[in-house]
Amino acid sequence: MEDLDKSNREKREFAKVKKRSENVSITPNTTISYESKNQFEVLSVSDHKEEVNKSASDLDQSEARHNNTDISAKHGDKPRQSGDKPNQRRSGQNSRKIERRQQSKGNIQDCQLNLDERKTKTKQRQPNIVILGDSMLKHLNPRRIQQGIDQKISIKTFPGAGVDEMTHYVKPTLQKKPKHIILHIGTNDLQTKSPDALIKAVTKLGEAITQEISGIELTLSEVITRTDDLQLADKVNIYNNKLDNLCTERNWGFITHKSITKTHLNSYGLHLNQRGTTALARNIKQFLKNQSLN
Numbered sequence: 001m002e003d004l005d006k007s008n009r010e011k012r013e014f015a016k017v018k019k020r021s022e023n024v025s026i027t028p029n030t031t032i033s034y035e036s037k038n039q040f041e042v043l044s045v046s047d048h049k050e051e052v053n054k055s056a057s058d059l060d061q062s063e064a065r066h067n068n069t070d071i072s073a074k075h076g077d078k079p080r081q082s083g084d085k086p087n088q089r090r091s092g093q094n095s096r097k098i099e100r101r102q103q104s105k106g107n108i109q110d111c112q113l114n115l116d117e118r119k120t121k122t123k124q125r126q127p128n129i130v131i132l133g134d135s136m137l138k139h140l141n142p143r144r145i146q147q148g149i150d151q152k153i154s155i156k157t158f159p160g161a162g163v164d165e166m167t168h169y170v171k172p173t174l175q176k177k178p179k180h181i182i183l184h185i186g187t188n189d190l191q192t193k194s195p196d197a198l199i200k201a202v203t204k205l206g207e208a209i210t211q212e213i214s215g216i217e218l219t220l221s222e223v224i225t226r227t228d229d230l231q232l233a234d235k236v237n238i239y240n241n242k243l244d245n246l247c248t249e250r251n252w253g254f255i256t257h258k259s260i261t262k263t264h265l266n267s268y269g270l271h272l273n274q275r276g277t278t279a280l281a282r283n284i285k286q287f288l289k290n291q292s293l294n
């Protein structure tokens with residue numbers, strides 16, 4: 001009797017298990033195993049384990065991507081967009097590099113152009129006419145002489161200088177290669193030199209200048225009269241006549257100052273007063289104007 005009841009119970013349990021198994025979809029890859037639990041056979045499907053494992057793997061990958069995004073954000077990198085492609089990013093980087101190179105080349109070319117312009121302007125600012133001489137020139141204003149003359153003029157004075165000193169003072173000016181040099185010297189030399197000795201020294205200086213720069217124009221300005229010493233006044237007249245002949249012979253320019261008289265001198269009878277400085281400037285300017293017309 002007990003055996004019959006046990007058999008009936010087993011049948012009922014088997015029917016329940018069978019009914020349960022009908023609700024489970026079995027695929028060709030599905031494996032069915034029976035485990036003993038509470039003395040009954042229970043149906044388990046391995047598909048469920050695979051799905052659980054797959055879900056765990058997907059979760060791990062998602063967390064890994066999230067961590068990479070956080071690290072990139074810390075380093076200032078932009079997160080990769082879903083539509084970005086590696087080739088497109090590399091192409092964009094190369095384009096930016098090319099643009100920077102072209103920009104750099106353009107900046108270098110601009111700097112070179114600016115340098116060339118500065119050099120050209122510097123050359124234009126360099127004087128074409130340089131007037132060198134003793135203290136008789138110290139009050140001349142180059143801008144006033146330059147008015148109406150299409151050339152830049154520079155004036156350099158060397159108080160107390162004679163022809164021997166001027167041989168050294170003229171060298172820096174010659175290095176700049178001006179087109180025209182005007183020399184006003186001799187006032188300080190006539191105290192120690194004769195008119196003939198002074199002419200020889202001036203001739204030597206003039207030749208040195210014209211040999212240093214081929215084609216340079218050289219003009220000599222005659223010595224201004226003086227009233228402080230009558231003997232020196234006579235020597236001035238003799239020297240000026242010889243200087244005029246020298247300039248004619250060598251084809252050098254010659255500026256005369258016969259318009260300057262004792263009324264243009266200061267109380268000492270040697271240097272120019274304001275009227276004398278104006279007359280000296282007028283004589284130089286008139287010479288340059290006549291030269292430009294010729």
